[in-house]
Amino acid sequence: xGKIYDKIRNLDRRVVFLFIALAVxxxxxxxxxxxxxxxxxxxxVFDHIERMPEGSRVLISFDYDPASEPELExxxxxxxxxxxxxxxxxxxxxxxxxxxxxxxGAIKRVILKDFPNYKYGIDYVNIGYKSGGQGVINVIxxxxxxxxxxxVTNRPLKSFPLFKEANSLKSMDLIINISAGTPGLKEWIQFxxxxxxxxxxxxxxxxxxxxxYPYHPKQILGLLGGLKAAAEYEKLLGDKYxxxxxxxxxxxxxxxxxxxxxxIVIMAFIIIGNLTFFIDRARxxxxx
Amino acid sequence: MKGKLKKIxxxxxxxxxxxxxxxxQMARGKVLYTSFGQALGTWFGAxxxxxxxxxxxxxxxxxxxxxxxxxxxxxxxxxxxxxxxVLIPNLFGRLTPWxxxxxxxxxxxxxxxxxxxxxxxxxxxxLMRLSSKFGWISRWAxxxxxxxxxxxxxxxxxxxxxxxxxxxxxxxxxxxxxxKFSILGTFSNTVLFLGIICGLIYFFFSVEHKxxxxxxxxxxxxxLMISFGASFGFTVMGRIALLVxxxxxxxxxxxxxxxxx
Numbered sequence: 001x002g003k004i005y006d007k008i009r010n011l012d013r014r015v016v017f018l019f020i021a022l023a024v025x026x027x028x029x030x031x032x033x034x035x036x037x038x039x040x041x042x043x044x045v046f047d048h049i050e051r052m053p054e055g056s057r058v059l060i061s062f063d064y065d066p067a068s069e070p071e072l073e074x075x076x077x078x079x080x081x082x083x084x085x086x087x088x089x090x091x092x093x094x095x096x097x098x099x100x101x102x103x104x105g106a107i108k109r110v111i112l113k114d115f116p117n118y119k120y121g122i123d124y125v126n127i128g129y130k131s132g133g134q135g136v137i138n139v140i141x142x143x144x145x146x147x148x149x150x151x152v153t154n155r156p157l158k159s160f161p162l163f164k165e166a167n168s169l170k171s172m173d174l175i176i177n178i179s180a181g182t183p184g185l186k187e188w189i190q191f192x193x194x195x196x197x198x199x200x201x202x203x204x205x206x207x208x209x210x211x212x213y214p215y216h217p218k219q220i221l222g223l224l225g226g227l228k229a230a231a232e233y234e235k236l237l238g239d240k241y242x243x244x245x246x247x248x249x250x251x252x253x254x255x256x257x258x259x260x261x262x263x264i265v266i267m268a269f270i271i272i273g274n275l276t277f278f279i280d281r282a283r284x285x286x287x288x
Numbered sequence: 289m290k291g292k293l294k295k296i297x298x299x300x301x302x303x304x305x306x307x308x309x310x311x312x313q314m315a316r317g318k319v320l321y322t323s324f325g326q327a328l329g330t331w332f333g334a335x336x337x338x339x340x341x342x343x344x345x346x347x348x349x350x351x352x353x354x355x356x357x358x359x360x361x362x363x364x365x366x367x368x369x370x371x372x373x374v375l376i377p378n379l380f381g382r383l384t385p386w387x388x389x390x391x392x393x394x395x396x397x398x399x400x401x402x403x404x405x406x407x408x409x410x411x412x413x414x415l416m417r418l419s420s421k422f423g424w425i426s427r428w429a430x431x432x433x434x435x436x437x438x439x440x441x442x443x444x445x446x447x448x449x450x451x452x453x454x455x456x457x458x459x460x461x462x463x464x465x466x467x468k469f470s471i472l473g474t475f476s477n478t479v480l481f482l483g484i485i486c487g488l489i490y491f492f493f494s495v496e497h498k499x500x501x502x503x504x505x506x507x508x509x510x511x512l513m514i515s516f517g518a519s520f521g522f523t524v525m526g527r528i529a530l531l532v533x534x535x536x537x538x539x540x541x542x543x544x545x546x547x548x549x
Contacts, residue, residue, distance in 0.1 A: 014344065014345060017344045020528075020531070021535075024528070024531055024532055024535045025535055025539065028532070028535055028536055028539055028540075028547075029539065029545060029547060030547060031547040067530070068530065069533065070529050070530050070532060070533020070534070070536070071526060071529040071530065071533070097365065097366050097369040097370070097373075098365070100369075100373070128373055129369060129373050130373060130374060130378075131370055131373075131374050134437075134440065134441070134444070135436075135437075135440070138440060147378070149377050149378065149381055149382070149392075150377045150381070150392055150393070150394075154377070154391055154392045154393060155393045155394070156392075156393060156394040158394070159393070159394065189448055190444040190445065190447075190448040190449070191440075191444050194444070194447060194448045194452065195444070195447075205526050206522040206523065206525040206526035206529065207522060207523050207526040207527075209522050210515065210518055210519040210522050214453060214456070215448075215456075218452065218455065218456040219448065219452055219456065225522065226522065226525050226526055226529060227525065227526075227529040227532075228525065254536075255529065255532045255533070255536065258528075258532045258535070259525070259528055259529060259532055262528045262531070262532070263524070263525070263528065266524055266528075
């Protein structure tokens with residue numbers, strides 16, 4: 001018994017990595033899934049978009065890169081689907097250099113595939129990336145063209161009907177930000193939503209989420225924090241629009257099985273670590 | 289020598305075993321590539337993923353190669369993106385429209401805007417940093433950037449992160465839901481109110497933490513610990529999600545081990 005205890009006490013960290021790897025690989029191989037129960041926060045975000053009228057102007061900023069794609073892509077896809085179903089006018093941009101590519105991927109997977117009637121420049125537009133973080137938001141608050149003379153295809157913004165209708169952040173009905181750090185949701189609240197008075201909802205990496213919750217509900221309408229919230233949103237979208245209810249179309253829900261099992265393994269290791277700590281302390285007290 | 293051999297064997301297993309599975313799966317027709325480029329990209333992506341993950345076992349040259357490659361490619365990508373999405377349309381498109389009219393639509397016959405000479409000069413000043421003799425000149429441009437950012441941030445931080453946050457903390461302790469008393473809402477608001485007060489008292493050092501202040505600061509530290517715990521939990525969730533994404537790429541896209549869904 002003492003030997004096993006000593007082995008656990010001095011466990012090589014690589015054994016922990018091995019367990020975590022198995023906890024992720026096995027559920028992915030066997031497609032382990034659990035039911036999703038959406039939280040009031042995810043429902044609030046979903047309901048807000050659901051209530052908005054057809055033709056509402058929505059700006060989506062893709063402020064993430066491939067490093068955080070597994071967490072943020074599912075919510076980006078779900079929002080693109082939801083906005084397209086609702087026939088919103090979608091303005092797409094990025095404050096991260098690779099965000100532009102993430103946006104192109106989402107357009108390809110959602111608009112070009114499922115909404116062939118959506119016309120570029122009339123129903124949606126991708127104006128791409130500009131460097132400057134909060135400086136960019138500060139400028140587009142009043143005029144997109146000052147900073148974005150052209151879109152990603154190098155055509156002037158003026159040539160698109162979308163920018164004849166609305167040419168500033170103030171004229172948007174909703175800002176959606178998908179954020180992996182700085183510049184991201186915090187900057188959009190500070191420099192975009194607050195001064196413009198335009199409602200904002202956001203999706204962030206789980207790491208970032210605790211810093212952003214204090215802005216809810218006064219400064220941000222809702223926040224999807226990490227993969228779990230993305231899976232909840234996918235569930236809500238699938239329940240309302242059955243064409244998206246298939247799990248295969250929802251990467252967030254597909255990944256949550258492995259995520260949950262890995263969490264259980266981590267919790268088990270935390271309990272084991274605490275037990276050894278208390279046993280050590282009790283032994284020390286007896287000796288001393 | 290024994291340790292080195294063990295390391296080589298383990299690294300060979302980390303890279304070799306999945307590669308063998310990948311080859312077998314390709315031979316079985318379980319993985320289909322549309323082009324040679326796609327196959328090469330997938331295999332190289334898998335190699336880089338395994339090289340990065342191999343650091344969890346021990347530091348090794350393959351990990352260092354992948355790390356250096358990632359940094360190099362990222363820096364180059366940022367530079368290229370900056371050139372084509374910022375310099376070309378925003379600077380040259382306005383300063384020398386005739387020069388870029390073949391790339392950007394709608395610039396034919398447009399007059400140059402010489403105001404953009406200012407950012408061009410500032411940009412050149414920044415690049416002087418590369419010179420050991422004239423490096424000090426870059427401080428002028430840097431000072432402009434720091435000053436502008438500080439001024440811009442100061443105002444917005446004061447509004448969004450101070451006054452708006454204070455406003456957001458002033459909430460009714462007793463809440464009603466549809467005209468009826470809400471237990472959950474009242475509980476939530478009370479916890480928020482007490483949490484803020486106790487958390488602030490913990491950082492208030494002008495009074496000795498005894499008696500009422502002692503109890504309140506003790507509750508304050510508990511509130512802080514709970515929030516740190518929540519942050520840790522979220523961090524774990526985020527990191528695992530990234531791992532799931534990578535493993536999904538290795539299993540499904542590279543090895544073709546997609547389960548029958």
